[in-house]
Amino acid sequence: MAGEMREDMEQLLYTEEQLQTRVRELGAAITRDYAGRQPFFLGVLKGCFVFMADLLRAVDLPCELEFMAVKSYRGTSSSGQPEITRDLTRNVEGMDIVIVEDILDTGVTLDYLRQYLLGPRKAASVRIVTMFDKPEGRDPALKGKIEADYVGFPVPKAFVVGYGLDYNERYRNLPYVGILKPECRD
Ligand code: 5GP
Numbered sequence: 001m002a003g004e005m006r007e008d009m010e011q012l013l014y015t016e017e018q019l020q021t022r023v024r025e026l027g028a029a030i031t032r033d034y035a036g037r038q039p040f041f042l043g044v045l046k047g048c049f050v051f052m053a054d055l056l057r058a059v060d061l062p063c064e065l066e067f068m069a070v071k072s073y074r075g076t077s078s079s080g081q082p083e084i085t086r087d088l089t090r091n092v093e094g095m096d097i098v099i100v101e102d103i104l105d106t107g108v109t110l111d112y113l114r115q116y117l118l119g120p121r122k123a124a125s126v127r128i129v130t131m132f133d134k135p136e137g138r139d140p141a142l143k144g145k146i147e148a149d150y151v152g153f154p155v156p157k158a159f160v161v162g163y164g165l166d167y168n169e170r171y172r173n174l175p176y177v178g179i180l181k182p183e184c185r186d
Contacts, residue, residue, distance in 0.1 A: 008171075009178035014153055016175040019131075019163055020054065022152045026129060027058020029150060030098065034061055040095045041065040042117075044109065045086065047102030050164035050172070051131045051152075055100060066090065072109045082112045093122040101130040102164050103155070105137040107146035114146070131163065132177065159185065 006012070014022075030039070038061065043052040045067050056065060069086035097117055104110060110128055117123040131152035138146070155177070161167050162174030167185060 008181055008184045010181045012176060012178040013155060013160060014177050019152070019176065023051070023054045023131070024058045026150050026152060027055055027060075030055075030129065031058075031060045034096065034098075037096055038062050038064070039098045040092060041098050041100050042088075042092075043067045043100040044102070044113065045069040046172070047164045047166065048100050051102055052100050055129065068113070070109050070113060072106075082109050084116070088121065092117065094124045096125045097123045097127070099126060099128045101128060101148070103132040103134060103160070104128070104130040104146075104148050104151075105134045106139040107142040108139055110148075111142055111146045132160065132165075 039059075041052065041056060041059075041063055043049065043065065046069070048067075052065065052067075056063070066088055067086065068084065068088060070082045071085050072082040099110065099113060099117075101110060110130075114126050114128070117126050127149040128147075129150040130148040132155045133148055133151045133153070134155050134157055136157040156179075158179045159167065160177055161171035161180050162177040164172050165177065166172045167180055171180070
């Protein structure tokens, strides 16, 4: 049960209620900004799946969605080029894309993805919505260059889990988000 894992948390950052309220606000902002258009929501797997499901139900516009998966080489040298492991299955030329991300950390993944969509994929526009932003984690080369257009909540420079975010594939199902105790990270 998700509730049984709360003791694995060193600190609870945002409750389920806070997350749900904020997602509705983000959905309303996107609905306002894209009025009269049909945004194409592109989720970055796997972490986005919870946020994507909640966000889309808070958006009151005709829209489509797709998922991509991008492997970033964390832990190796930070300049490791991300690799697309699940590509788009349709043409997005001329579309207004909203990338849906769980957390923006170094910015390497989103910088790469945005260039890919605007370049070879010829999207008309790309905006980013991220549920969590770790501004202190930004790669120095990307500071100020890659920022999200819509941010749910800031988080400190720590390893956070819950609301789609995992540690070794666990904890994604927690309805809240928090910092995992070091002893739970084997
Ligand atoms: P970036 O390219 O911005 O460094 O990486 C973003 C990806 O790194 C996120 O989509 C997520 O998968 C992973 N990530 C970054 N920080 C955290 C964190 O605190 N917790 C978890 N679970 N994943 C993170």
